[in-house]
Amino acid sequence: MTEQTTSAPGPRETGAAGRTGLVMEGVGLRHGDGSETVQALDDVDLAVRPGELAAIVGPSGAGKSSLLAVAGGLARADRGTVTLAGLDITAAGARARARLRREHVGFVFQTGNLVPALTAVDQLRLPLRFRPRRARSGRDALALLEDVGMADKAGRRPHQLSGGERQRVGIARALVTGPSVLLVDEPTAALDRARSHEIVRLLAREARQHGVAAIMVTHDHDVLDHCDTVYEMIDGRLAALA
Numbered sequence: 001m002t003e004q005t006t007s008a009p010g011p012r013e014t015g016a017a018g019r020t021g022l023v024m025e026g027v028g029l030r031h032g033d034g035s036e037t038v039q040a041l042d043d044v045d046l047a048v049r050p051g052e053l054a055a056i057v058g059p060s061g062a063g064k065s066s067l068l069a070v071a072g073g074l075a076r077a078d079r080g081t082v083t084l085a086g087l088d089i090t091a092a093g094a095r096a097r098a099r100l101r102r103e104h105v106g107f108v109f110q111t112g113n114l115v116p117a118l119t120a121v122d123q124l125r126l127p128l129r130f131r132p133r134r135a136r137s138g139r140d141a142l143a144l145l146e147d148v149g150m151a152d153k154a155g156r157r158p159h160q161l162s163g164g165e166r167q168r169v170g171i172a173r174a175l176v177t178g179p180s181v182l183l184v185d186e187p188t189a190a191l192d193r194a195r196s197h198e199i200v201r202l203l204a205r206e207a208r209q210h211g212v213a214a215i216m217v218t219h220d221h222d223v224l225d226h227c228d229t230v231y232e233m234i235d236g237r238l239a240a241l242a
């Protein structure tokens with residue numbers, strides 16, 4: 001499906017002041033067309049406050065990645081509303097959603113997804129360089145590396161870092177622009193048990209200290225104790241577990 005990028009409207013101000021986290025109400029998303037359709041998200045309600053780390057567990061194919069895609073404005077919901085930092089992004093066109101992502105959303109992927117040629121500190125400086133001029137001021141790259149315990153390795157490239165260290169840099173990179181919402185996909189998939197706990201503790205701490213609404217998709221039930229809320233997704237439907 002191609003989207004109109006020129007005349008599509010921008011996100012609508014909901015009137016909620018400041019950083020209000022992420023709210024999804026009655027969200028539906030269907031993949032495919034004709035007889036080959038899948039209801040990836042089915043009437044999903046979710047509210048994540050600033051400072052909260054919410055975990056989403058569930059079987060493969062349940063719709064967890066689809067939820068992250070809609071929450072971050074990578075995909076547009078077919079039904080319902082998604083409000084991000086006080087902005088209703090549901091009606092926004094592709095270009096407006098891209099701007100919103102750059103300004104308000106940080107993504108963390110399974111393996112850190114770093115640029116091979118860049119040092120740790122330059123991984124953080126890159127997104128700062130591509131921010132819109134009117135965006136909120138970001139965080140200091142070196143100070144943030146210090147925060148995630150990576151200041152002494154600021155000059156290293158990804159191949160000179162361990163899996164856990166790469167993941168720390170990936171988290172720092174996602175936070176450097178000062179996002180309202182952090183979306184994290186299986187951050188511990190490549191890590192041992194001790195590193196997994198460290199990484200999720202770090203996510204919870206950063207979310208709390210900086211008022212970020214964080215959602216983490218995980219298969220790792222060991223780390224759920226570090227999360228404020230836990231949801232289970234089955235066949236596109238979301239239910240609170242704790």
Ligand SMILES: Nc1ncnc2c1ncn2[C@@H]1O[C@H](COP(=O)(O)OP(=O)(O)OP(=O)(O)O)[C@@H](O)[C@H]1O
Pocket residue numbers: 031032038039040058059060061062063064065066067
């Ligand atoms: N682009 C697409 N076209 C058609 N179907 C899709 C597409 N993307 C996902 N799906 C289907 O939508 C459903 C939800 O997929 P999704 O990737 O969101 O699940 P998931 O819970 O993240 O799975 P996993 O844990 O394996 O990553 C699945 O049935 C999947 O096959």
